[in-house]
Amino acid sequence: MSTMHKFLDLRRRTLSVKWYQARQMRVCYLFLLPFAALFLTFYILPMATSIRYSFTYYNILEPPRYIGLANYINLILQDDIFLISVKNTFIIAVITGPIGYILSFMFAWFINELPRWLRSVAVVIFYAPSIAGNAYFIFSIIFRGDVYGYLNSFLVRIGVIHSPILWLTDPKYMMPVVVMVLLWMSMGTGFLAFVAGLKGVDQAQYEAGYVDGIRNRWQELYYITLPNMRPMLLFGAVMSITAAFSVADQTMALCGYPSTDYAAHTVVTHLFDYGYTRFDMGYASAIATLLFLTMILANKAIQSMLRRLGT
Amino acid sequence: MAKERMARPRKDQNVANRRKPNRSRAGDAFIYLMLGLTALVMVYPLVFAVAASLKPLDELFRFPPRLFPSNPTFDNFADLVVTMGQSWVPFGRYLSNTVLITLIGTAGHLVIASMAAFVLAKYDFPGSKAFFRLVVVALMFSGYVTGIPNYLVLTRLGLVDTSFAVILPAFAAPIGMFLMKQFMEGIPMALIESAKMDGASEMRVFWQIVMPNVKPAWLTLIIFSVQGLWNSKASTVIYSEARKTLTYALGQIQAGGIARTGQAAAVTVIMMLVPITIFILSESRILETMASSGIKE
Numbered sequence: 001m002s003t004m005h006k007f008l009d010l011r012r013r014t015l016s017v018k019w020y021q022a023r024q025m026r027v028c029y030l031f032l033l034p035f036a037a038l039f040l041t042f043y044i045l046p047m048a049t050s051i052r053y054s055f056t057y058y059n060i061l062e063p064p065r066y067i068g069l070a071n072y073i074n075l076i077l078q079d080d081i082f083l084i085s086v087k088n089t090f091i092i093a094v095i096t097g098p099i100g101y102i103l104s105f106m107f108a109w110f111i112n113e114l115p116r117w118l119r120s121v122a123v124v125i126f127y128a129p130s131i132a133g134n135a136y137f138i139f140s141i142i143f144r145g146d147v148y149g150y151l152n153s154f155l156v157r158i159g160v161i162h163s164p165i166l167w168l169t170d171p172k173y174m175m176p177v178v179v180m181v182l183l184w185m186s187m188g189t190g191f192l193a194f195v196a197g198l199k200g201v202d203q204a205q206y207e208a209g210y211v212d213g214i215r216n217r218w219q220e221l222y223y224i225t226l227p228n229m230r231p232m233l234l235f236g237a238v239m240s241i242t243a244a245f246s247v248a249d250q251t252m253a254l255c256g257y258p259s260t261d262y263a264a265h266t267v268v269t270h271l272f273d274y275g276y277t278r279f280d281m282g283y284a285s286a287i288a289t290l291l292f293l294t295m296i297l298a299n300k301a302i303q304s305m306l307r308r309l310g311t
Numbered sequence: 312m313a314k315e316r317m318a319r320p321r322k323d324q325n326v327a328n329r330r331k332p333n334r335s336r337a338g339d340a341f342i343y344l345m346l347g348l349t350a351l352v353m354v355y356p357l358v359f360a361v362a363a364s365l366k367p368l369d370e371l372f373r374f375p376p377r378l379f380p381s382n383p384t385f386d387n388f389a390d391l392v393v394t395m396g397q398s399w400v401p402f403g404r405y406l407s408n409t410v411l412i413t414l415i416g417t418a419g420h421l422v423i424a425s426m427a428a429f430v431l432a433k434y435d436f437p438g439s440k441a442f443f444r445l446v447v448v449a450l451m452f453s454g455y456v457t458g459i460p461n462y463l464v465l466t467r468l469g470l471v472d473t474s475f476a477v478i479l480p481a482f483a484a485p486i487g488m489f490l491m492k493q494f495m496e497g498i499p500m501a502l503i504e505s506a507k508m509d510g511a512s513e514m515r516v517f518w519q520i521v522m523p524n525v526k527p528a529w530l531t532l533i534i535f536s537v538q539g540l541w542n543s544k545a546s547t548v549i550y551s552e553a554r555k556t557l558t559y560a561l562g563q564i565q566a567g568g569i570a571r572t573g574q575a576a577a578v579t580v581i582m583m584l585v586p587i588t589i590f591i592l593s594e595s596r597i598l599e600t601m602a603s604s605g606i607k608e
């Protein structure tokens with residue numbers, strides 16, 4: 001074979017490799033296409049639309065009219081009820097978010113120390129409230145405002161109170177009750193990820209830790225377990241931020257919608273009010289956009305905190 | 312690959328059975344006490360719901376109330392059937408709507424999300440990283456934030472008031488794709504390469520090599536999807552009574568006030584039994600998938 005032939009042959013081969021790669025890439029895009037199309041249509045496009053409408057007045061019947069930042073200005077400067085809802089959402093998010101997150105990790109860690117069979121049972125017990133449909137409805141019987149309510153009758157019988165307390169209609173008690181119910185439900189997807197992640201930490205690292213003189217389980221947690229769990233912790237953080245900032249179903253089911261004096265009004269219920277009752281879509285979109293930005297910022301803050309873990 | 316997975320729990324068990332050298336007895340006692348007490352708190356409302364659903368009317372309003380019924384009865388469930396029978400649309404209709412939405416939505420989600428997860432996990436092509444980052448951000452979109460524009464998009468596509476308004480978005484649920492992708496990263500590239508060397512097309516590699524190897528992730532994806540769809544009220548995108556879902560119909564019964572307290576408890580029990588049972592049956596597989604759920608930086 002002459003040099004010329006060799007050269008041509010080589011060239012043909014490189015070309016075919018490149019062609020193969022390109023075809024393979026094309027296959028990649030084809031595989032991704034159905035998901036990407038639906039995902040962009042039903043998740044990204046609505047989010048983008050929401051941001052766009054937040055600068056307009058839009059009531060569905062008339063075409064949207066551009067009004068600049070008026071929605072945001074009204075929200076922050078004029079809408080007292082929005083400020084109440086922000087306050088409530090922040091109280092809920094700040095209490096149930098971090099506490100729920102820490103509790104999820106703590107109990108996942110405790111459960112990991114249990115023998116195998118007991119561990120399976122414990123995971124079901126702790127995880128069940130978060131997947132039990134709308135089982136939180138049952139708290140409306142426990143906290144019922146008349147004397148037949150379980151808590152009231154118990155407190156009356158032991159003599160702490162003389163007349164029943166309206167747990168779910170008195171603004172003084174609504175938030176604590178809601179926070180309690182949310183904490184009860186806070187062992188969700190993140191908790192599962194923690195249980196699984198703890199199980200998956202390389203045992204050899206613990207063995208090495210014993211040799212290197214790690215004295216107790218707390219040191220083991222800080223120096224070995226937590227650094228190994230960082231990806232799960234990030235995932236759990238995303239999950240609990242989403243859950244903590246978008247509370248609405250529980251307050252609506254327990255305290256009513258709207259609740260007395262808006263004492264259990266959250267940002268999402270406020271969004272419902274403007275979106276589905278008053279059809280002021282531009283205003284509702286501005287609420288959604290602010291909520292989403294807050295969630296992203298909270299997530300960024302937590303990520304940078306977790307990055308420093310165990311170092 | 313499959314063998315490797317099978318072997319892991321056994322090794323794990325050996326380690327768990329041996330007492331670790333740096334554990335204090337006091338610490339163990341503390342952990343068991345904490346877990347025991349909290350488990351009681353967690354399980355109490357659920358037990359309460361079951362107990363309330365078995366109480367006759369007079370016991371529901373007895374003073375002082377008791378946790379367990381003295382004359383347990385299934386009257387509440389029987390009443391529920393009667394109430395269902397009186398509904399405007401035959402009750403089976405709600406059930407079949409929900410079952411249909413759940414089945415189609417989950418099956419489509421499994422195929423579509425797995426295909427996307429496969430290429431994102433195993434190949435590096437322009438845009439793949441950016442797309443996945445977008446999915447991780449989308450994990451934070453709760454249905455409420457995108458609810459209103461989503462309605463507008465569905466209107467434009469002419470999908471409002473059809474089951475597809477629930478099914479199509481469910482196909483592309485980010486959480487299922489995310490978990491599947493993280494799990495598929497564990498499949499050795501050599502396995503895929505060798506199959507291709509033997510002349511298998513990408514589609515065959517996907518169906519015959521990749522998918523059989525990620526069965527635990529299937530189950531997890533199915534369960535998250537079923538839980539979401541089974542509980543979907545969809546009251547904003549579906550307004551014809553005949554197309555409404557079971558959760559919506561049961562919610563209406565539940566909202567029936569004091570007189571329906573017993574039936575409401577019965578509804579709660581029925582609704583929580585389905586997801587909890589599914590979870591108990593598939594717990595070990597789900598945990599196996601969740602072990603790879605972490606977000607790597």
